[in-house]
Amino acid sequence: MYRSAINEYVTAVRNLACVVLEKIADGLTIEPKNVLSKLLRDEKSDSCFRLNHYPPCTELEALSSGGRNFIGFGEHTDPQIVSIIRSNNTTGLQISLRDGAWISVPPDQYSFFIIVGDSLQVMTNGRFRSVKHRVLANNIKSRLSMIYFGGPPLSENIAPLSSLMDEGEESLYKEFTWHEYKKSAYRTRLGADRLGLFEKKNIPYGQI
Numbered sequence: 001m002y003r004s005a006i007n008e009y010v011t012a013v014r015n016l017a018c019v020v021l022e023k024i025a026d027g028l029t030i031e032p033k034n035v036l037s038k039l040l041r042d043e044k045s046d047s048c049f050r051l052n053h054y055p056p057c058t059e060l061e062a063l064s065s066g067g068r069n070f071i072g073f074g075e076h077t078d079p080q081i082v083s084i085i086r087s088n089n090t091t092g093l094q095i096s097l098r099d100g101a102w103i104s105v106p107p108d109q110y111s112f113f114i115i116v117g118d119s120l121q122v123m124t125n126g127r128f129r130s131v132k133h134r135v136l137a138n139n140i141k142s143r144l145s146m147i148y149f150g151g152p153p154l155s156e157n158i159a160p161l162s163s164l165m166d167e168g169e170e171s172l173y174k175e176f177t178w179h180e181y182k183k184s185a186y187r188t189r190l191g192a193d194r195l196g197l198f199e200k201k202n203i204p205y206g207q208i
């Protein structure tokens, strides 16, 4: 029973991700409109679904009197194309602004929170930026989140879409497949600049 409810949710959230990607393609005047969404609909799509549970960390009150943050999930960018998060009504998720400041995402159990992944950054040649995020531990309430990570088939070349490139524009990235990127990303530290290894010239965070 749970399995079929989860399958239904994943199908619905994948459809939502596809609508978002088609709107992005529209906004960037990319043709055809389904050039990104078809990667998620492909039967070989390497997408996944994760449930995260962060139990309340009651010792935090005493420990955090020095103003320290306690991390539930360390800072990182998501390697896939797009991630869709839905959580219960517990704070914790934060995103990093261009200047490195962390801001909290207000929890809303009725909303979907959409995160641009590294692969979308590459496919848009930096027009969309994958956002660094993390989750802080909460001292009172437990946080539950469900995340759909929309990824392409393993053999897909991750490269800027040709219909988006301006005349003479060059790719900011070396050539690689999703399989190569995924392997490399999971070998490196969670918080490392994992896309940096594939940039032709180093692009510091927030500098596109």
Ligand SMILES: O=C(O)CCC(=O)C(=O)O
Residues within 6 Å of the ligand: 050, 052, 073, 078, 085, 087, 093, 133, 134, 135, 145, 147
């Ligand atoms: O649990 C969350 O709200 C976000 C977790 C996350 O960023 C991830 O699983 O990649």
Ligand SMILES: [Fe+2]
Residues within 6 Å of the ligand: 076, 077, 078, 133
């Ligand atoms: Fe993430």
